Structures are given as C-alpha cells and as structure tokens.
Amino acid sequence: MEITAGSYEFLEDLERYLAGHPGAPVSGLKAIVAAGLHHDQLETRFADALASPGRSHPGYRAVLARQAATRANVESLLAGQRLDALLYPSALGRPPVIGAENIASNCRLSAGTGLPAIAIPAGFTVRGLPVGVELMGAAFSEPRLLALAHGWEQAAQPRQAPLSTPPLVNGQPPATQSGSARIAAGKAGATLNWRYDPLNARLTVTARVTGSGQHAPVALALHRSSDGKPGPVLAQLLGPGARSGQADLRLDARARADFAAGRLYATLHTTGQPLGAGRVILAPR
Structure with missing residues (x-):
C-alpha cells in the first residue's frame, strides 16, 4: 500500500462529512463496511483505511513534509x-x-x-x-x-467513435456477416463457417476436418498475416484427434482491420505436413 496523506485523512474526513448530514443512515466507514455497502474492488482499500492511525501519527507529518518538498521541486523545475x-x-x-x-x-x-x-x-x-x-x-x-x-x-x-456505434447502412445498423471457406489438401480437408457481428466485433468460427493416416488433421488454427507472410495464431480451432471445433473471438482494432482487409486465414496441419498442409483466407464479402 502506498502511504499518502489521504491514507491518514480519509477515515476522519468521511466521518466529519457524514456528521454534517444528520439524515445519513451511516456515521462512517466502519458502519458502511459492517453493513456490506461497499464494492468488492474497494475492500482492500477500505480495510487499510480502517487500520489507519489518523492525523496524530508521526507518519502523517512526514508525508506532508515530503509532499511540500516535492511541490517545491516541481515549481522550481517549471519556473x-x-x-x-x-x-x-x-x-x-x-x-x-x-x-x-x-x-x-x-x-x-x-x-x-x-x-x-x-x-x-x-x-x-x-x-x-x-x-x-x-x-x-x-x-x-x-x-x-x-x-x-x-x-x-x-x-x-x-x-x-465506439465500436458499438458504426456508420449506419441506409439508416440501419450494419447486418451480421457470414461466410464459409474450404481447405483441400490432398486427402485431408477442412470446412469452416464463420459469423461476424460488427456491433460487438464478435467472430465465431466453426470447423470440421477430414483425413486419416498421414493425412490425419492434427491442428487447425486461425492466423493473422503480416505483409502477405505467415503470421501469429489468433485462435486454435481444433487439436489432435478432434474432428470439429469452434472459436468465439472478440476482435481488437488491429484484428478487425486485418479481417476487413482479408489478412485473417486458417491453416490446416496434418500428420504428414505438420508445418501446414493448406490454408484459406477468411474475409467479409
């Protein structure tokens, strides 16, 4: 916990404030915490405040002296x-x-x-x-x-503008987009179906694969390309032994731009070609 002047002041100042409002249902922080009227994110901060020794503690005067010195240094720098x-x-x-x-x-x-x-x-x-x-x-x-x-x-x-307020299309919000793609790699293959909601950048991709022996699929992954070259994996659609899988993604700004520009692609990996047997681009129409 960082020790600031507020660490010593908060408990007393809150009690003084509430005392000026006779109709208040609580008298201080202790009553608020005891009644469970505080948010979970504030529990640690309030516990520290309740353990504070107050303004009479020597540490309070030390904090004030340090703050005064800091202010003087900042003012000297500015001037x-x-x-x-x-x-x-x-x-x-x-x-x-x-x-x-x-x-x-x-x-x-x-x-x-x-x-x-x-x-x-x-x-x-x-x-x-x-x-x-x-x-x-x-x-x-x-x-x-x-x-x-x-x-x-x-x-x-x-x-x-927030993602949830995209430009209207003929006075209406943009519709959900969908599509399908197919990877054919010899005797191995993958069929992908995707659905994209532009109002929340949610991309859902489902996939099924075929193949056996050296053509048995071991992985199907969704990637982002970089300058037309192979790029990092955004999601794994399925792993070894699986014949179907799904990924539900919320695309960030970069991934949304890549999707719109046709830079998202899926790669199929097989037993015989673990580095990639085939790939296909996923892009809105």
Missing part, C-alpha cells in the same frame, strides 16, 4: 525551465477489462503537490486501446492548462 506544463502518461499499463483490478495510475503528482492538472485523451494504440496523458502546471495555471488541452484536442482530434 527554471520556463515550462507551461509537465506532460506524462496518465496510466502505466493497458486499460483493464470491466471487473478486473485497476491498473497503476500515474496521476498522483497533482494530488500529492496540490498543483493543478488535466488529463486528456492522446489517441489509441494499434490494437485500439485508449492512451491518455496528463498536463500539470504551476499554481493557478488552470486557464493555461485548459487552453493547451483544447488546442491539442482541436489539432489531433483524438476521439474515435
């Missing part, structure tokens, strides 16, 4: 280098899926120094994951920070 703001990533990892643990935030310098900051979208990775940055300035520099953020927004246009 000495004649900077309007400091720019840094707002997060230190990929955005988590809903329900997963939060990633480490990188926006604590403002909270620890009391200096103003604004987080803004910076764009997307090749896989369509959002990237953000934070601008932090000197005391009372909010107008300048807002101007910088607005200027970036107008110049970069970093926003993208």
